[in-house]
Amino acid sequence: MNKTITLAMGNGGVENAELIQKVIYRHLANDFLAKAEDATPLRFVNEPCFTTDSFTVTPLFFNGGDIGKLAVAGVCNDLAMMGAKPKFLSLSFIIEEGFGLREFEKIMRSIKKELAINGAKVVTGDTKVVPKGGCDGIYINMSAIGERIACVSQTNIEEGSVLLLSGDMARHGASIFAAREGIELANEIESDCKSLWPVIDELLQELTPKAMRDATRGGVAAVLNEWAAATQLCMEIEERFCNVDASVQGICEILGFEPFMLANEGTFVIAVHPDDAQKALQILRRHNAQASIIGKVSTTYPRRVVLHSAWGTRRFLDMPSGEILPRIC
């Protein structure tokens, strides 16, 4: 086989079949995929949840993950946040002609590893190759069906709900930015890119969260603002309880960003009943020592997010707008 991916590999003919057989099936083989028909018949799923996402990250390989891990974790996390266990996934590639086969294999290995963590299967897929310059290396689209185990939804949030953050924030955004801009740091920042089903699974066995959302693009600020808008309530958080790694804060200082606005790929915000707050914190801390209770839901300023400082002042934390970072997920 060639060392790079050629246009012929996307032509639907012999070379295309070879790429699928030798590379993709080798990593993803399962009974559903083996049928290799136009569509895959699926087993019945109780209370199905369906989601989709596309991934165009630059660089493709970053500290803490790559586009393959990001894609599986990203789409499965969307299900997990709704209390749904990831089951069936689709996987579509758009690959630029000349893309290295070794890199492609590396991405496939990441996908395989991340699928195992989620206990999910790729059951259908597609591969297209576009001429050089037609895309930036490789793009991935994934859709996923999950089985809903608990009714977790922002509509459950009420006055008095307690807000928690599952770890320190802004790692993914900061690490991608540092890599892209060639900023050298003494301590390299590792992205928080991670599949969340294992921690969610544990949570759901012991309590039912009101709502959960992974703080991807737009960061923690976007999640809280979306919840404030959807519930007509006020999200009040304490800045000093929102943990930020020193190197991440460093990047923010240099470039003038707020950690609240930067993307995460494995850190989520969770709203629980006050009685569940300590239990939830315990479980979150088993997976990330930086998890913390950050605030509560009130009616002080409806539809707004209020950030309290350690010196007794407060301000609104707004929805991020405009360009923060060009392309990060």
Added chain:
Amino acid sequence: MELRDLYERFRDPKALRALAKEIEREAAKLSKPINIMEVCGGHTHTIMKYGLLQLLPKNIRFIHGPGCPVCIMPKERIDHAYILAMQEDVILCTLGDMIKVPGSKGSLQDARSRGADVRFVYSPLDMLRIARENLDKKVIFFAIGFETTTPMTAALLQKAIEEGIENLLLHINHVTVPEVMRELIDSRDEHIDSYNNQIDAFLGPSHVSVIAGSKIYEEFPTRYGRPVVVAGFEPVDVMEGVLMLVRQFNEGRCEVEVQYKRSVTREGNTRAQEMIDRYFVKRELFKWRGLGNIPKSAWRLRDEFSAYDAEKVYALPKEEIEDHKLCICGDILRGMAKPTECQVFGTACTPTKPLGSCMVSSEGACAAYYKYGNLLKEVE
């Protein structure tokens, strides 16, 4: 030393509370309220972001000054950037926020979506690499900023000349601080009537004085009776700067003091000043958005460097474009109105669709009010 050592202590909650208490104690002795103009948008940002107004007594007020290089850029010059960006074979580069600011034809972001090659750089010296990598293109740097960034543009030109880079051009919009401060308290022309200005004292930006020294402010206490404290940008710096100003009033002093002793001297960075003088000369007039024409308030390239001057190489329109009629940015900048008093604030004029200069950049007074909703009651 770690990076955090540069800021952590200057955001210390205990120190902030202690300073707040001390300011309150001193301010109680004031015979009348004082209005402090923080000249620089960076200070406005700090005041808003850290909620410092909530820590200050009612008789200490801030007037948010014109020191945001993005906000004060008049539409006609943004149009220059837009026109240059839309030329074939041009790569136009500038610093961060500038990309978002609308001129009469749109913003540089709009130009980019219409096919122009617009990029932002973190350091002007990045331009050298872009120029070398694109020899078939004209690479234009739309240079903005106060004294702080001017030497970097000078260094860029010096390097370009040394390395024989011929496809690099500069569009210079560097402005200076003391001239606009003087204009706000001592001007009678048709654009700015500073007769009713409410400014009692100035908080000067530390980074400007790192370059230009604290000496640039000496005329303000002596000629105009306004004390100046040069302060850093962390919340503790700003609070300490305020305390120093209040003490000047209580002790009957009126002078230039430096809070940011970490790196400000009276003389400043003389090598950087020499660099500026070697490549730049003052313009007779420069128009500031919201304020009008201010004499000697901006730099241009010296004539011997005309070959690098995008304003000379390209035929760009010279007509002035009026500010929006409902906009009261000029009054806000003179301390005669608060952002919330403007009838288009937060309605027709928002950070995503700014009408006036103060809403344009995150450092502008209106944008900061909009974003951080300080004095939450005022906004609600």
